[in-house]
Amino acid sequence: MLPTPPARPPSSGHSSPVDTSELSPQAAAATVFLNENLGPAQLQALFALTLAPAGTFSEQLREYLVTACRLLGMTTGILGHAEANRYEIMAAVNPPPGKVEGAIAPLNETYCNEVVEQAGCIAYANIASTPALEAHPALKSMPFQSYIAAPVWTEGRLTGTVCFGDNSPRAADFSASDRALVETLASLLGGLIDRENARKRLTSELGNLRLAYQEMELLFSRCQLPMAIMDFHGHWTRLNPALAQLLGTERSELQRGALEDVSHPADMQACQEALLAMQAGEITHFEQPHRYLGRQGQIIEVMLHLDVIDSHSGVILSQHQDLSERRSHEESLARMRHKLASMAPPGPAVPSVLDKLLPTEIFEQQLDGEIARSARHGQPLSILLLNVDAFTDFNRQYGRAAGDRALQQVSTILRNATRKSDLLSQRDDGSLIAVLGQTDSSGAIILAERVRHATAELHGLDGPVTCSIGLTCYHPAPDTLTLANRFELCERAQHALKKAKRQGRNRVRFLELEPVIPTDTFASPQAPSGFPSPDLP
Ligand SMILES: Nc1nc2c(ncn2[C@@H]2O[C@H](COP(=O)(O)OP(=O)(O)OP(=O)(O)O)[C@@H](O)[C@H]2O)c(=O)[nH]1
Numbered sequence: 380m381l382p383t384p385p386a387r388p389p390s391s392g393h394s395s396p397v398d399t400s401e402l403s404p405q406a407a408a409a410t411v412f413l414n415e416n417l418g419p420a421q422l423q424a425l426f427a428l429t430l431a432p433a434g435t436f437s438e439q440l441r442e443y444l445v446t447a448c449r450l451l452g453m454t455t456g457i458l459g460h461a462e463a464n465r466y467e468i469m470a471a472v473n474p475p476p477g478k479v480e481g482a483i484a485p486l487n488e489t490y491c492n493e494v495v496e497q498a499g500c501i502a503y504a505n506i507a508s509t510p511a512l513e514a515h516p517a518l519k520s521m522p523f524q525s526y527i528a529a530p531v532w533t534e535g536r537l538t539g540t541v542c543f544g545d546n547s548p549r550a551a552d553f554s555a556s557d558r559a560l561v562e563t564l565a566s567l568l569g570g571l572i573d574r575e576n577a578r579k580r581l582t583s584e585l586g587n588l589r590l591a592y593q594e595m596e597l598l599f600s601r602c603q604l605p606m607a608i609m610d611f612h613g614h615w616t617r618l619n620p621a622l623a624q625l626l627g628t629e630r631s632e633l634q635r636g637a638l639e640d641v642s643h644p645a646d647m648q649a650c651q652e653a654l655l656a657m658q659a660g661e662i663t664h665f666e667q668p669h670r671y672l673g674r675q676g677q678i679i680e681v682m683l684h685l686d687v688i689d690s691h692s693g694v695i696l697s698q699h700q701d702l703s704e705r706r707s708h709e710e711s712l713a714r715m716r717h718k719l720a721s722m723a724p725p726g727p728a729v730p731s732v733l734d735k736l737l738p739t740e741i742f743e744q745q746l747d748g749e750i751a752r753s754a755r756h757g758q759p760l761s762i763l764l765l766n767v768d769a770f771t772d773f774n775r776q777y778g779r780a781a782g783d784r785a786l787q788q789v790s791t792i793l794r795n796a797t798r799k800s801d802l803l804s805q806r807d808d809g810s811l812i813a814v815l816g817q818t819d820s821s822g823a824i825i826l827a828e829r830v831r832h833a834t835a836e837l838h839g840l841d842g843p844v845t846c847s848i849g850l851t852c853y854h855p856a857p858d859t860l861t862l863a864n865r866f867e868l869c870e871r872a873q874h875a876l877k878k879a880k881r882q883g884r885n886r887v888r889f890l891e892l893e894p895v896i897p898t899d900t901f902a903s904p905q906a907p908s909g910f911p912s913p914d915l916p
Pocket residue numbers: 766767768769770771772774779780781782783786807808809810880884913915
């Protein structure tokens with residue numbers, strides 16, 4: 380049983396061992412020449428080999444062997460790889476018959492076995508007169524009469540040998556300089572093999588990387604899920620065709636732009652905050668329901684997911700789950716549910732969507748909180764007031780239960796169009812009121828128009844239904860320290876609603892908020908509470 384090749388000892392046999400731990404790789408490599416037994420001719424020849432490496436790896440190995448054969452005055456040079464009891468020839472110059480590159484032999488039948496066992500240089504000037512070798516199995520397979528060899532270390536382990544042989548015995552013993560030459564050559568060959576192995580690993584890793592990149596590229600471009608790569612500023616660097624298709628725009632056009640260019644302004648604030656937090660390393664993932672504006676100004680609702688891929692260079696993957704289909708399914712499901720409910724015999728009361736709206740008192744309190752929050756963050760806030768057109772007539776014609784069903788459907792549309800965090804309530808006169816946080820006038824108008832359209836398209840009710848919507852928006856001025864008054868805001872929305880009614884119903888009207896009232900009058904006991912009743916023509 381052969382010993383496992385040992386790890387490199389602290390000194391590799393040099394007469395002047397040098398601590399290379401503090402040296403640059405180049406300087407550390409040069410220490411192989413610091414063997415005081417090397418003569419000038421040997422140094423010059425070895426140094427020349429390392430200065431001008433030419434040809435393939437195998438050609439370089441042979442060049443090393445040829446040079447050493449010449450310097451030692453020997454015929455044969457062999458570099459072998461030793462692993463367990465397996466010895467394989469890696470390179471050979473003038474080898475004996477059968478000992479060519481690639482030939483394999485049991486290690487314990489070669490003289491190299493002694494080199495591996497001793498982990499050092501061995502030299503026999505006259506094999507025939509060396510009693511220790513009388514029974515050596517290599518005597519049969521190798522015609523050598525003289526032999527010198529040294530271990531080759533790669534990546535810190537003894538993994539082979541370099542040996543030189545000749546069919547004649549030497550006139551004198553191998554000198555210290557001969558041994559130094561073979562040891563230094565073994566060190567140089569070890570370095571050469573290490574570099575070649577590193578090159579092969581690098582080539583293979585580069586190949587794997589290229590393959591992974593191609594696979595990723597294919598997945599990205601063929602994936603049905605709309606995706607984009609962006610930086611911390613929301614600038615798109617790459618988009619896949621699915622996203623371009625979702626937005627109805629050319630990929631090349633989008634690639635020059637940013638998330639902000641096609642997003643609903645009301646949804647950008649949270650995105651920008653998330654991107655800043657990602658850049659600061661505070662978060663790695665963000666998601667929100669997000670509205671894109673299509674080429675024709677249509678709203679495209681998605682669930683936006685942002686994930687940091689590379690925080691160092693700022694690479695973010697954005698994925699988009701189209702919600703339009705889900706929304707339309709939800710709406711048709713609600714329609715079917717109501718149709719079924721109207722067909723079913725009367726049963727115990729089922730909690731309606733309206734039941735989920737906030738009671739007036741809580742709504743008012745929360746609206747105050749929303750106004751204060753909006754002022755604190757300098758973000759806009761919109762109020763939406765919706766009234767079903769000619770609802771008295773509808774109730775009269777189809778009955779109050781039919782009116783309830785209609786109101787419920789309209790309420791569902793409004794709930795689905797708003798964010799979960801938006802406040803919704805019903806007023807005494809049946810109008811629905813919503814507080815749209817972080818939403819400016821343009822965002823509120825788009826949303827209101829969508830609700831109005833969806834209401835006019837409701838099916839399965841007892842009669843046709845339309846609605847009118849009044850809007851107003853509070854844009855806090857950060858430098859004035861003033862808050863909007865809840866009463867003022869609702870009254871403004873009420874005026875806008877009246878305008879919509881006056882102008883023929885089934886429309887959306889917006890009125891700017893009058894200049895805001897200073898904070899100290901906000902909680903004034905004179906301020907009317909609740910909401911004014913609609914004073915419609
Ligand atoms: N079915 C039903 N009717 C309601 C509810 N709340 C209020 N109403 C009725 O809705 C009607 C509201 O009337 P207005 O807002 O003045 O509407 P209108 O005058 O009929 O019509 P326009 O002014 O043209 O919109 C009243 O008849 C209320 O009784 C409710 O929860 N369900």
